[in-house]
Amino acid sequence: MTQTYSISDLARELDITTRAIRFYEEQNMLSPERRGQERVYSPRDKVILKLILRGKRIGFSLAECRELIELYDPGHGNRKQLETFLDKITQRRAQLTQQLLDIEQMQIELDTAEERCRTALEQTR
Template structure:
């Protein structure tokens, strides 16, 4: 039985990420490819890990949060701890985004007020 393996360029092309990014995640201890001389050989597990990292980054998780979730991977438990932690992080991220949205809306009101004052002051200088 042969295992599917990937070179760094295969993985980069398939997941639309640079080889440099993959090396960075490796330096962070998040990927551990086999080595054949200078060549890195990535497994299907490495590919899944990289997909999880990229998904986590897309939804705003830090690398530390991504690493924590990856480290909780435990198929023997049905990944219950990983999934529960992921749900907690999703809820926290959602709350953070909702607060940012409120902050943005408040800032837009402040800009509207400043703009109205500027327009009024400009109208007075031309009158």
């Protein structure tokens, strides 16, 4: 028999809230079975949740996470998924590099503004 998980089991194991799990379910990224009012999650749901959480940690949008998850085809391997993932990693690195450059430029501008303010204050004494 395949192992199943309750929503509280997954929340505890993955250190997220049950509300977050329900949100991903509302976004049609998870599809637990129902036993009466109880949600029953499969090992596949657990893997999907782990992938979503990993994607969010590295800055991927929910849409990007969904795209990567939908590309997985266990019958034909996951080459397309891995290639797409590598492309997204490259794009994310480029974004982060640009953000670092922007931050460095902003720090230079702040230093300049601070220096001007201090000079102006000294002149008013």
